[in-house]
Every structure is written in structure tokens, then in C-alpha cells.
Amino acid sequence: MSTTSSTLEIAGRAGRLHVHHWPCENARYVLLLSHGYGEHAGRYEHVAQALVAHGADVYAPDHHGHGLSEGDRALLTDFDAVQVADLDAVADLAVAANPGLPLVLLGHSMGGLIATRYAQLHGERLRGLILSGPALGAENPMFGLLELDPIPDVPLDPAVLSRDPAVGEAYAADTLVYHGPFQRPTLEAFLASAKAIEAGPGFGDLPLLYVHGTEDQLVPYPLARAVVERLQGPDSEHHAYEGAMHEVLNETNKDEVIAAVTAFVDRVL
Template sequence: MEGRLENGQYWQGWTVEAPVGVVVFVHGVHEHGGRYAPVAARLGEAGYACYAVDHPGHGRSPGNRGNIDGMDTTVAGVAALVTMAADRHPDVPVFVYGHSLGGLVALTYLTGERHPRVVGAVISAPALDTSASNAVQRAFAPVLSRFLPDLGVLALDIEAVSRDPEVVAAYRADPLNHTGKIVARTGAEILTAATAMPARLRGLTLPLLLVHGGADRLMPVSATEVVRAHAASPDLTVRVFDGLYHEPHNEPEKAEVLTEIVAWLDAHLPPAPA
């Protein structure tokens, strides 16, 4: 199934009969929700209905390519999808699954006004390490964001997405992916949100599963350590997969990764009513 939010953002869903829970995917920079169809298929086998929204400027959503417009706008799209998914499945818990930029967006949503039925989150390689930018770039980021929002400022190494050459080839060939540089507006929004996140995490008490590839060259494991160090959740699990690249769910070992994620989701389902 698919559709449009009120603001025009594109969403899609993969449903199952009598789901035990709902998972809302929050995708990374330059990709789109459709890339999570294989993950949704695995979670669907375990009884989870899944949904994803394309961020502004990404996939089938309107906007200049690669430009999320603003973190508030992007988070609002996620919030709208969570509400829609929860309304479609009124009797089951909701989980949020955010990867890379989507991990940062998900954490921003979770530390704000989240839906009351959200019971936990999977956060994969969150965009919380800003060491790739120097002091000059950080100083000029707000200026570029305002006056040259679509200026490309930082190239991404697509080869670092996965060790599976078929995944990399499919990424390059997918017309819904943006293969240019990260633009100034998106970069500035990431910097601002990542800088604010440690303080925001102090109020986050939801159960969290943090997933990271140990050989991730796009977002170092230190980004996940920011969440471990600052989140107030008493139920926090960190899983670093040795040797894996940026997208653990798209690595040759994806079956192992997704099995662990499903096990964590299952363990955090609320008890069935007596």
C-alpha cells in the first residue's frame, strides 16, 4: 500500500494479517523508504506491519533533491506517519526504526512529542558524529544553509554502504536515490540536531536497541556511543557487528542482524491481556 501525507510526502506500507506490532522505518540521507522492503519482509514474517515515509527532497516526496528542508519538517513527517500507522492498527504497540540520518531524525522525534503507543526504538548508525566537518565548515553552515541551501558540500562514499557489491550496484542504479553531495541545508540541519542531541537524550527512557557496523566508514561507532552515554533509558542494548559496514541490514550477514532485531522486538512486546 502507498499514499501521500497531507503535506505531500510519500509513504508506503507492508502489512500482515493480525500484526503483533507496527514498525515505522526512518530512512537515511539520499535514500528512500522503498529500500527497506527486504527488512519489512523479514519483520513481516515475524508478524510486524511496517511503514516508511520518504523525507522531503528524497525518494518520491516533493522538494529539491537531497534537501530535507528542515529537521522540524522532517520530524513532522515521521510523526504524521506514526500517527497514521497507529490509527490503522489500534490495538498493537509501535516501534520506530531509524537508520543513519533517520536515526538522528528518529531520536529527535522520540525526545519530543512522540505518540503514546510508541514502546521502543531500533537506532542504527545514528548521524551523531560531526567530526567530518571542520570548524570553518561548522561556522559557515548556517550561512550556506540560508543563502545556498542546495549547494553540495560533502560527498558520500557509496562503496561504504555495504560489503555486498550487489547492494552497492543497486544503490547506484536506483533513480530514487540521490547520488550527489550532501547539500548545505541538510548538512546544517544535521549539525544542529546532532549538537543538541546529548542534552535531549537525558529525557529519553524508552527501551532502545542500538545497532552499528564495526567497520562503518560513513558513521563511526562513536556516534552510537553518544546515545549509550547520554540516554536515560534503563533498558538499552548496544550491538556492534564486527566487520560490517554502514547498513547492517544490507550486509552479507543481514539474516543474523535481522534475527537479532526481531528477537529484541519480540522481547519488548507488551504482555497479552489476560
């Protein structure tokens, strides 16, 4: 079963937001998807199709400054005030279109940081939370770039995304992906949000699925795991994929990862 995605625009906190929607007839739940830094929600077509086949009505915004949404490219200044608030506006839209259906949130990398903060601030809206290689941990080596002036032009190396070389090649060729260096306000916003997350609160009784590659060079697994373990509640499930890199949903074992996602959703529904 596959579906044709449609797109819509809504007013975000800092500009127009482009929202991808993969509709599902007779949906059992709503899945809100939060993509990573520099990329866009269109890269999750295969994930969305698998979730639609599983019974999800899928909504995924291009975050402010990313993809087809407005804003200076990959410039982030305040996650709570913009990205988390924007995600809540998309949740409003998705829930209004599917009254009574449970809401599940999936966030990858930066989108996992946004999803974590969303769960801290709006966890009562969620039936389940799924974090994929979430960009958590104020000790991440990338914050060392803030000590340099100017910040060097070191764009992300596509080769560290997945053991499947086709993933890095497609990423490098994608004109909607931001391929430039980190900007100082963006790194400062990342660090501020990482610290706010570590200050709590925890997830309480919210069911959690946490998936991460052990060879992730962008978000070291031990750093993120330590934060997740401090926040998690009693109903939490962890999968560390040996040898996998940053994008486990695009890895050579992606079918195994997506199966873990759908099994988790079945359980929490």
C-alpha cells in the first residue's frame, strides 16, 4: 500500500511552514515526524509510506529555515519559541483532522532534540515518543566550534550518515539539503536547548522507543543514551544497532528499525 503525499502551508512562529502529509484511509493513529538538521521531511518518504501501510496518518513539517519552509537556511535561534511551537501547531492541524485518534511523535537527530523538548512541554498530548539518534548531550564535541572565531567551514560529511553509500550520494545531490557550515546562533541555540532538556522534567509515564547506531559520529551514542536514561519513564525500550551510523532509518538494516517502530506503536496503541 502506498499513498501520494500532499503539501500544505501554515503560519509558523517565524514564517510560513511547509507541511508534508501522507494520508491514510481508516487511520488508527496520527504520526508526527520531526526531521534533522539541514535536511527536510521529504527524505522520509520511505518511512512515511511504511507507517501509512501500518495505519498512520503522517504529518511532517519542514522546520523553519529548512526544506521548502521560510527562513534563513539552517539558521536557528530559539528551539522552544520556534521549532517546538511550530511542531505543536502541526499537531493541532493533525489532531483536528483526526479527532479522537492517538498521536505518536517520531524525531530524528535535531528533530529528536525538538521531539524530546516537545515531550517535556506537551507530553500529555502524546501516546508514544520515538527518538532516532536524538541530538542530545551538552558535551557533544560539535559545541567546541563555538570556541573558534570564525567558525570554520566544515559542512557535514555525507559519508557518516549510513553504511549504504547511496544514502550519502543522494544527500549530497539534494538541492533542498543545506550543505553549508554551522552558524554561531544555530550552535548556541542547540547548546541552550540541550542544557534545558538535561534540566528536566522527565517523560513521566510516556512510552518511549529509543533507537541509535553505535557508530554514530554526529551524535555519539553514549552521550545521547545518558540523557535519555535520565529522562525516561518505566515504559521505555532501547535498541542500539551495532555498526550502524547516524541515520538508522536510512541504514542497511532500515527494515529492522522500521519494524521496531511499528511494533512499538502497536504496543502503545
